[in-house]
Structure formats: structure tokens, C-alpha cells
Amino acid sequence: MPELVxxxxxxALPGAPPSAAATPPGTVPSPDVGPSGVADAGATxxxxxxxxxxxxxxxxxxxxxxxxxARRVPLASRRFTVEIRQQLAWHWQALILAIAILAGMxxxxxxxxxxxxxxxxxxNEFVMQTFFDKQNFExxxxxxxxxxxxxxxxSIAFRARFWNxxxxxxxxxxxxxxxxxxxxxxxxxxxxxxxxxAAAASAGLLWALGPALLKLRLSVNEIISTLMLNYLASNFxxxxxxxxxxxxxDNFPHSPQFRAFERLPDVFAGLSSAIPLxxxxxxxxxxxxxxxxxxxxxxxxxxxxxxADAVGVPVRKMTLTAVLVSGAxxxxxxxxxxxxxxxxxxxxxxxxxGFSGILIAFLARNNPLAxxxxxxxxxxxxxxxxxxxxxYQIPFSMVQLIQAIIVICVACSDFFIRHRLRPVVxxxx
Amino acid sequence: xxxxxxxxxxxxDFAVPYALAALGLILTERSGVLSLGAEGYMLIGxxxxxxxxxxxxxxxxxxxxAMLAAAVVSLLFALMVITLRVNQVIxxxxxxxxxxxxxxxxxxxLNWTNQxxxxxxxxxxxxxxxxxxxxxxxxxxxxxxxLTVPVFILVTLFINRSTTGLxxxxxGENPQAADAAGLSVGWYRLGAIVxxxxxxxLSGAYLSVYSTKLWVAGMTGGRGWIAVxxxxxxxxxxxxxxxxxxxxxxxxxxxxxxAAAGVKLPQYFxxxxxxxxxxxxxxWVALAKSGADNEPGALGQPFVREERG
Numbered sequence: 001m002p003e004l005v006x007x008x009x010x011x012a013l014p015g016a017p018p019s020a021a022a023t024p025p026g027t028v029p030s031p032d033v034g035p036s037g038v039a040d041a042g043a044t045x046x047x048x049x050x051x052x053x054x055x056x057x058x059x060x061x062x063x064x065x066x067x068x069x070a071r072r073v074p075l076a077s078r079r080f081t082v083e084i085r086q087q088l089a090w091h092w093q094a095l096i097l098a099i100a101i102l103a104g105m106x107x108x109x110x111x112x113x114x115x116x117x118x119x120x121x122x123x124n125e126f127v128m129q130t131f132f133d134k135q136n137f138e139x140x141x142x143x144x145x146x147x148x149x150x151x152x153x154x155s156i157a158f159r160a161r162f163w164n165x166x167x168x169x170x171x172x173x174x175x176x177x178x179x180x181x182x183x184x185x186x187x188x189x190x191x192x193x194x195x196x197x198a199a200a201a202s203a204g205l206l207w208a209l210g211p212a213l214l215k216l217r218l219s220v221n222e223i224i225s226t227l228m229l230n231y232l233a234s235n236f237x238x239x240x241x242x243x244x245x246x247x248x249x250d251n252f253p254h255s256p257q258f259r260a261f262e263r264l265p266d267v268f269a270g271l272s273s274a275i276p277l278x279x280x281x282x283x284x285x286x287x288x289x290x291x292x293x294x295x296x297x298x299x300x301x302x303x304x305x306x307x308a309d310a311v312g313v314p315v316r317k318m319t320l321t322a323v324l325v326s327g328a329x330x331x332x333x334x335x336x337x338x339x340x341x342x343x344x345x346x347x348x349x350x351x352x353x354g355f356s357g358i359l360i361a362f363l364a365r366n367n368p369l370a371x372x373x374x375x376x377x378x379x380x381x382x383x384x385x386x387x388x389x390x391x392y393q394i395p396f397s398m399v400q401l402i403q404a405i406i407v408i409c410v411a412c413s414d415f416f417i418r419h420r421l422r423p424v425v426x427x428x429x
Numbered sequence: 430x431x432x433x434x435x436x437x438x439x440x441x442d443f444a445v446p447y448a449l450a451a452l453g454l455i456l457t458e459r460s461g462v463l464s465l466g467a468e469g470y471m472l473i474g475x476x477x478x479x480x481x482x483x484x485x486x487x488x489x490x491x492x493x494x495a496m497l498a499a500a501v502v503s504l505l506f507a508l509m510v511i512t513l514r515v516n517q518v519i520x521x522x523x524x525x526x527x528x529x530x531x532x533x534x535x536x537x538x539l540n541w542t543n544q545x546x547x548x549x550x551x552x553x554x555x556x557x558x559x560x561x562x563x564x565x566x567x568x569x570x571x572x573x574x575x576l577t578v579p580v581f582i583l584v585t586l587f588i589n590r591s592t593t594g595l596x597x598x599x600x601g602e603n604p605q606a607a608d609a610a611g612l613s614v615g616w617y618r619l620g621a622i623v624x625x626x627x628x629x630x631l632s633g634a635y636l637s638v639y640s641t642k643l644w645v646a647g648m649t650g651g652r653g654w655i656a657v658x659x660x661x662x663x664x665x666x667x668x669x670x671x672x673x674x675x676x677x678x679x680x681x682x683x684x685x686x687x688a689a690a691g692v693k694l695p696q697y698f699x700x701x702x703x704x705x706x707x708x709x710x711x712x713w714v715a716l717a718k719s720g721a722d723n724e725p726g727a728l729g730q731p732f733v734r735e736e737r738g
Contacts, residue, residue, distance in 0.1 A: 221661055229704075235698070395537045401531055408527065
């Protein structure tokens, strides 16, 4: 294991000009000049990639000089300095991210193989069957619709620095409200679906209102409050489907089937209208986040709430708005699952969505358009997870494990985007 | 009267998991690391506890292995938050879901799910158990219930009275100052994470080995999260956490007693009570905002030496 040592070079005086820049261009520094040169460049923050052509070219030569010397040191005893990067070019960022995701997938694949899936079936199940089989790909898109909405919901709340872990609870209440409209036959047939949609959005919004106000008024930790509300919501759901709303036809714990006009219709064969709806919502979210004034304010809040407050951004109002939008989106996701996929209220339709939302927002860096793309991939993972469950008796929690491994790998890879490691030569090595 | 007696006698059994988990969390968080992984460590502890019990049949070994397993998993968390400076909320959530997935998968693959194990019963403490009323309530419990009290005393003494504990608190309050004083912030935090996770793992193993006597995926049912809430409620003080744990133990013990006494209550609303109470105490403590507050000053902030000054 390489040991990480902080940069403590006594030669690195703050404010001193980078000694690498003082060296005439084109000369290769001698090894004993190398280390102090590297340390100086880092300490003065002058190592910004491409900020200064001459300096960076010389620094690179200094580094290669260091690397040559460092090669003689055994890897185990080599020491590194950690420096904070100012900015990393986007293609390097993308490369690091890709390596992290690949590493996560490799670990997941190893676990699946250990769990008894033949390696040659793995590619077939995960890629070919899921994304290149017409029927399965339709299933993926179908699954992607609620996933996109959950991912957008998470992204918008996280933009306001609010850890909305209550997406599942908001989703449950969205589905409950939509089902209530269907059960009590509120409104004429033609407006039934829009009414269910509106009811779901407002129910999700209201379920998010509590923790948002508690956080803003009393600074109650929203991580705990939203999670506790999830447990309340899921028990209330069970109360309904095992009680008053139980289907009297088959006595199973789910609500009676929705009528045909209460279900999301197909746009054309095999393509549910849930998908265009999700894409439309994604566009709206993109407008909200990237174009509208509120989105600009949210960026202030996300960067630094106190600074935002000082320059006159309505921080509390923006946080509240973002959380309510987030709750409404989760509620709509519940409506899409109930009216699009299941056609009724079932007892565990929400499983796995909460963490998926967090994962999507995290991988997409809270960007709505990126979130939509990631959501489709996560939907693919869900569909594959179900087929693994049916054909290989692998529990569905495998999906959760894969998601967690990918989050861990990507979170760890951030270190290499934000920091630079340099081998230290001379002292200690 | 019988119902009341049974209720009080059962309460410690329900309180122990909360108490041990909250104690572990306090130990970790006093070093300035926000630990949200409790639910995950509890699940790992519960699974390994049952597995070891099926293999060896000795409760002591099962509890020890459960603590060890949770400590090993916490090394991953430590790697993320100490070495790689990952956001502690993201790292904690990832650990919870990692453990949920892993424990459920292993439980199925190893066929440990729903396998009843031989548990250990109550151990009456000699003559003390014969004291009318109190003897039955306090001294007719299993070993872990008795051990919880000395564990609490030891950990509290360690945090508040020992030099290492003082340094640990310094690291949690102001890592820059601790670093300048020559303490290794990383090593102190690593120790606190691993030791805290072991205690949380113990609480999970207690749940499966002593309370339910079997493993079911997701059997902790949010108790880890309640423990996180409990720590906030206790303002990071072990004794207040113990009092809170007893409160939750009493509430949870009341549910089966009411059912046994024939009180008709809507089942799912009754199951909501621990979560609703957690929410309630969080609001209450936010409204009260008084008394001693031991919240570590640097809670949740990664220590980055290069960014000092």
C-alpha cells in the first residue's frame, strides 16, 4: 500500500515563485532539484493544468525526472504527496468515472459468478437480453419511466442541499392518492387520469412538506425525518391493502384493478404513454434547473447557502420549492407505477426506488438530462434483476448490492478527480 | 398487573439493541465522523450472528464474530471517509445499501434464512432474582442485558475520563487543532469507526441471536436509523442515549403485550409507533434546545490537511 503523506516540504515557502518556472525551458532538472520543484509547484497552486504553457511544460519534465528516480524505489515503500487539483479536464474526468463504473461492474460480475451464474451467461443476461431484445428493451423503457421521475426528484432536492431520502414514502402516497381517485370514482371518465396525476403529485408534495418545514423551521435532520416518514407510509400502505382496499375478487393484498380508462394508454403497441410523459417531465425539470430563475438561485444555494443568503437569494423559499417539486415528482412516479405498470395498488411496488433515486442523482451530478440517461441504465439493471430472480433464484437485493458497489466505486474515484498523487523522492523513500 | 409486570420485564430485551447501537454511534461520531451506516452494520451483525450460531452453537462466539464482521465492513467505510474523503452522507448511505444487499444475498445463498437457532434464555442472578417485583424485572434477563450496563460505564469512562478519549473528542471537535497538537486525526477516526461498528454489529447480533432467534432479510426494520435519531435526541451523551433506548424498548415491548391482553388496535398503526416516536423526539429535542450539548464541532466534515489555514 502506498502511504499518503501530506506535503510538508520545508522548502515550499508560500508565495515563492514555482522553482520549475525559474528553470530555463528545455533543461531537464537534476534529480536533487526535482522534488523541491514539484513541491513548490503544488504549494503555490501554480500547477493548474494548462494555465501556463511554459510552466506546465517544464513541470511535466520535472515530473518525468522524478518518475525516473522513483522507479528505483520498491512500490511498497514509495511515498506520495496529495495535492488538491484546481480543475481537471473533462475528458480525464470522464475517463476516471468510466474506470470507476467498470471496476464496480467487474466486482459485481465477480459476485454474480460466485453466486453461481456462468460467466458466459452474464453478458447475455445483462447486455444482450436486456438492451437488444425488443420485448425486454420495451420492458426497460417501461421501467425507466418511474425511474426517471424518481431520479429527477432526487436531483432537484439534492440541488437545494436537502437529503430527501423519503422518495419512497412520497411515491407511496402518490400511488395511494391516485388509487383513491380510482376507487371512489371521482370525476368523469375523461378527466379521471389527469385527476389521478394531479392527486398523486399533490400527495407526494404534501408528504415532503413536513420534513421540509421541520428542517427549515427547527433544523430537524431531514435524513432521519424523511426515512421515518417512509416507514410510516409503508405501514399505512399495508393497512390499506390488507384492510379497506383489499381486492374482494381474489382476496389478495392489493387494491381492485383500475378500469381501462384509469390506466396509462399505449402510444402505440408496446410503448406506454408513461415514457413520453417521463421525457416531458425531464424536459420540464431541465428547464426548471438550467433555464428558469429558480434554477439559477438553486445553483447559488447549492454552492454556498450562506453566501447565497448574503447576496439576497431567497434561500429558504428556494429550498422549500425544490423539496416540494422533488416530492411531487416522486408522487408522480408512484402514479406511473400504479396506473402504468401494475394497474392497481400493490403492497411493495416501491422497493428499491429510494436508493435508485439517490444513485441516479449522484451519478448524474444532479443534472436532469444526465439523470434521464442514467435512469434508463438503472431500469435495465432492474429488469435484469427480475429475470435473475426468476431464472437463477438470485434475490432481488442483488440489484441493491450492485447499485451500492457502483456508488462506492464512483464516490471513491472522485478522490482522483479532486486530488493529484505524486511520488516523493529523497526523504522517507 | 401481570401485563404490567411482563411488559416491564420484557422492556430491557427490546431496549438493548437500541442502546448498544446508539453507544457505538456515539463512539464513532465523537471523533467527528457522521455514521449513517448503523442499519447496515446491524444487518451484517445479525446475519453473521445467526450463521455462527448455526455453525458453532455458542452464543459468545456468535456475538464475537458478528462484532468482527461489522468491524471489517466498517473498514470500507473508513477507507471512503478518511483516506478518500468521500462525502460522509453518501458513504454512509452506500454502506447501508451495500450491507442490505450483501446480507440478503448471503442469507439466501448460504441458506440461513428462516432457520431457527438455539437461543439462550434468561439467566436469573441468584438471590437477586427472588426479590419480589424488581427481581423479575431487573435480574431475570439474559447475559447481554446485564453486560450492557458495564459496557456503557466503560465506554462513557473511556470517552469522558481517559486521555485517549480526550484526544478522540479533540479530533471530533477541532481536527485542525488536534492535528497541530500532534494527534493523527486519521488513526483516531479509524479506531472510532471500527470500534463503533463492532458495537453496532453486536446490537444486530443480539437482535437475531437473542430476540428473534432467526435471520430474515431486512430484519432490523429501521432500528439502525432509529438509533441514529436516538443519538441526535441524546445530544451525543451515552447516558441520555441509554434512557432513550429504554423508552423505545418500553414502547416496542408494549406492542405484543397489548395484543396478548386482547386490546384491539389497528395492527399497522401500532407498528408505526417506534418511527412516529422517533420523529416526535427529534422535533421535541429541536424545540427544547437546552441542556448539555455534546455535538462534535466537526461532525460530518472530512479532515483535509492540505486545505488548512
